Amino acid sequence: MSSFFLPPVTQEINNEITCRAGVKLSVLRLDSMHPFVNGNKWFKLKYNLQEAQQQNYTTILTFGGAYSNHIFATAAASKLFNFRTIGVIRGEERLPLNPTLSFAIEQGMQLVYLNRESYRQKDTEELQQELKQRFGDVFIIPEGGSNLKGVRGCTEILADAEQFDRICLACGTGTTLAGIALSLSQRQTVIGFPVLKNGEFLAGEIENLLSDYLISGLPKIYHAPAPWQLICDYHFGGYAKVNKKLIMFTEQFQHTESITLDYVYTAKMFYGVMDLLQQGFFPKGDRILLLHTGGLQGNIGIEQRL
Structure with a gap:
């Protein structure tokens, strides 16, 4: 399955802020692995799609919002590996479709809409039946690929990270x-930055x-997880919410570092x-790795809303 994907590159960030802080800052460019199925999305889909193949399924059904990176990536990956797809979308249909949902349809995904009350039941046995x-x-496949097969895939993101003291990533x-x-x-x-309010x-x-992974039948981990923490102060109002400060930062970062970031x-x-x-x-001397988890397609829809 991995033959379609390029290995991610690591890019160093040297600027006035990192110099004053006395740290070494690098970015793992997961966004560069594939034009459509990139970032952490591929890693979360990988073993889900593999199991579907092994069990001879021909159709994938998954869930997401109207601007979902997961819907976008699942539609593209499923087409790549010859699955039919059904995307269950939160909320009512709004025409014209935004770029994310238009792309999903172009990839062959059938869209189905659920009102928000019904959508909250998406993980229940009753609704799935x-x-x-x-x-x-x-x-x-659950929303965001958030299951133990998704966790397994994400254990493979950092093939060689021994040289780093801290790994930072956004969390959904x-x-x-x-x-x-x-x-x-x-x-x-590991430091996670939730993009959700609260x-x-x-x-x-x-x-x-x-805990579920460690007692599962999936490939065993023979050590305790690395220490981790969440820093919840940078959600900018909640999921997919942006303001002028974030937009200006993103534009400046792209100008100085030649790296495009997704707003979400x-x-x-x-x-x-x-x-x-x-x-x-x-601490001074820290070696910090930031994960660029892709999702750039979502910028188009957000910019259209601004």
Whole structure:
């Protein structure tokens, strides 16, 4: 499956802020792996799609919002590996379709809309059985690829990260953070930046993913997860919310570092890291790796709303 994807490159960031802070800052460019199926999305989909193939499913059904990176990536990956796809979208249909949903349809995804009340039941056995009765024998992937197969894929993101002291990433479901923590040593630390308002609840979700993975039949991890923490102060108002400060930071960062950030996830985390560097949060001499988790397609829809 991985033959379609390029290995991610690591890019160093040297600027006035990093020099004053006395740290070495690098970015793992997961966004460069594939034009459409990139970032952490591929890692969360990989073993879900593999299991679907092994069990001879022909149709994938998954969930997401109207601007979902997961819907975008699942549609593209499923076409790549010859699956039919059904995307269950939160909320009512709004025409014309935004770029994310238009792309999903172009990739062959059938879109189905659920009102927000029904959508909250997406993980229940009752609703999933209703969907299977309606659409037949479908392989269901949860929203965001947030299951233990998604965690397993994320344990493979950092093939060689021993030289780093801290790994920073944006968090939506906590799946990627759990996989990263399982793949690192005890001397390293993972810092997650929730992009949701009141993201403190993710700590419980991550703990559950870690404990469930460690007792699962998936490839064993023979050490405790690396220490991790959440910093919840950089959500900018909540999921997919932006303001002028974040937009100006993103534009400036692209100009100085030639790296485009997505507003929903990576821009908020990068902003947070740069702000914390100026506050002296990170010890001098730290070697810090930031994960660029892709999702650039979502910028188009957000910019159209501004």
